[in-house]
Amino acid sequence: MQMSGELTIEEKAGNAPLRLYCGWFCPFAQRAWIALEEKGAAYEYVAIEPYEEDPEKPGGYSKNPLPLEEKRRRYPDFVAASPRGLLPAIEYHTSTGQIHRVFESMVCVEYLDELLPGPSLMPPIAAPEQRALVRAWCAWANEKIIPHFYRLLMRQSAEEREAEKRQLLDGLRCFAEAMSPVSSTGGAYFLGDDFSMADIAVCPWWTRFHSIGATYRGLEIPHGGAFDRLHLWGAACEGRPSVARTIVDQKRLVGNYSNYADGSATSTVAQTLAGKA
Template identity: 35%
Template sequence: MGVPDADIHPTATGQAADTVAQHQSPQELVFWSGWFCPFNQRAWITLEERGIPYQYKEVNPYKKEKHFLDINPKGLVPAFEYKGKALYESLILCEFLEDAYPDHKPSLLSSDPFTRAHARIWIDFVTKSIIPAWQRLLMAQGVEKQDAAREELYTAQRKFAEQVKGPYFSGEEFTLVDVAVAPWITREYILAEHRGYKSADVSNEWKKYAETLATRPSVLKTNSDKDKLQPIYDRYLRDEAQSEAAKAIRAGRGLP
């Protein structure tokens, strides 16, 4: 049995709530957000990094507004409503902001074709290797399955860390590669508390990189209080979550 709806906090809290309060005025870009979702946080970090004006609207996952479903039939966050038209999928939204707001600096993708393509390779690695392994460890039941999932995650993170130039993935500049992985780094404490995860067991390079990302202002400004996240992750820890991501992991499919 899952966590009752009433146990899920309806809005952002902590530093994220302060950020929400600053983005209530109408704008040409409406950010339909779910404060609890790591995919959602990617788009939010990007908006904050680049100083793009947006209006924040929280989506209740159990009582989605008709207008939201009209513009976004998938009903998933994050989503943008831009000049009355809807877009969704977190990384697509991040790249859209690069194209739609070129004058807002810094850019998170290089204008150099090779560097841009190289970044996309490692963004794809995060999506296909790190996040599925992270989710499998979160949901794994029993010591044997947890040990295997933990080692899978360590291997993926270790491979990624070997590419980090420091302090960020590409060096001094924070880029979309960092955005792609940051929300799961801020949630590593869940794996540490419940699944025996230790960032130092990945590598010293990963540990240092993770600590750097976790303290980035745009990441901190989009984090809600840990105690409000716990009821959501408790469902995953019991392997009872019914999100699309959870269903995909159980079925052995790629993330939606």
Template identity: 30%
Template sequence: MSTEKCFANGSATPGPVPKGHIRLYSMRFCPFAQRTRLVLNAKGITYDTVNIHLKDKPDWFLEKNPLGLVPTLETPAGEVIYESPITCEYLDEVYPEKKLLPSSPFAKAQQKMMLEHFSKVTPYFYKIPMGRRNGEDVSGLEAELKEKLAKLNEDLANKKTKFFGGDSITMIDYMMWPWFERLETFELQHCLGSTPELKKWTARMLEDPAVKATMYSTDTYKAFYKSYVDGKPDYDYGL
């Protein structure tokens, strides 16, 4: 179902969630929803996807999630969970095979703290391209982003591990990945600067099966974001 066209206002309510499945309400190009898709794929969870037209949301979706945000999960029992970190932690608890969060409370807290730090990085991926389009000087913002990425590089170098939680991929890697996947789309590749460990991490992430299963080409992302900036987002681009 993950390649189906999005549901807009006036569309029929999808049928009940099949037993043994979980449903993801998503949007194909949303980095926050991609976090949840990465976790679903990494853990081998059986799920179906209902893509939502975020500019013209169905009333039935707003009844499930009054905030109208993706990702949103729904279980066969009608339980609804939303917000990307919450959906991902929920999946890790309910489907204990291949745990992505550490079992140690301190290590788990460390990942959550790192995610909190990373939440201060993501706005740059929107502010800088928007500033450029408006003819603003974004050199200061770019310098700040370079500084934040250099700090991530330093963290990884100090850990001496392949990934941010050790030598295998854990939750924090998937939480950060969608924005690195879009660096080229937002023309921010140069902000990686001299971050050798971060560049190695990026190359390793690109080899991960869950990453491969959820990513789109840069050309596809660029086409979607152009339609978004033009005020007519083509959520079904490429279908």
């Protein structure tokens, strides 16, 4: 429980047939990272630095991505797995000498869940309606929660920020309303006792709301009503060892996000949200 992301990165530096291409700063990559930790898998953490270097910045680089060609030159194996050069990606060398390559964060999570033994991150195949519930709320996270967080950071007018904050909180409230009740034994995950992909889809940002969001935009998650369920959920996720082991130093993280907050980021997330990619 006292392990933090930086220590886990050191611990997982050795060779393994299962490689995670990751970045300490990247919440999308953290999703796949949590899945690997959840499974107790042997894996190699391969650090990718996809941004232009900037020695002034915490971590040593900016939020301006290297051109894809430059990423391919520096990290050919990573770009072979992730055609847009985006984190995360997985490379798995099977015992029969095949190489599997997987990209796209939630796709990596589901791949790892299907590949590896250990606790399942999805309801069983005999409960398709429960599987659909989890998948629908993962999609909700990607469409109705996460984009508003980045836009809240990126928008430069107070009015636009207010609108994004409202939509972010609305997306979170609906997510909380869709959760199962807290179980009789106190299980407060999205499904109650069972930690699942629906939790993984959102919890890397929960941490960031309280560090990056609070620092740059005074973001506070309200209490009362459905938000009480959300706070119980957030505490349960952050307390889970698989998640705790992937949480990095938040001061370092806050510094790393200054480009979003001052409007100078040109990352793919930033460009997509500006309608340019």
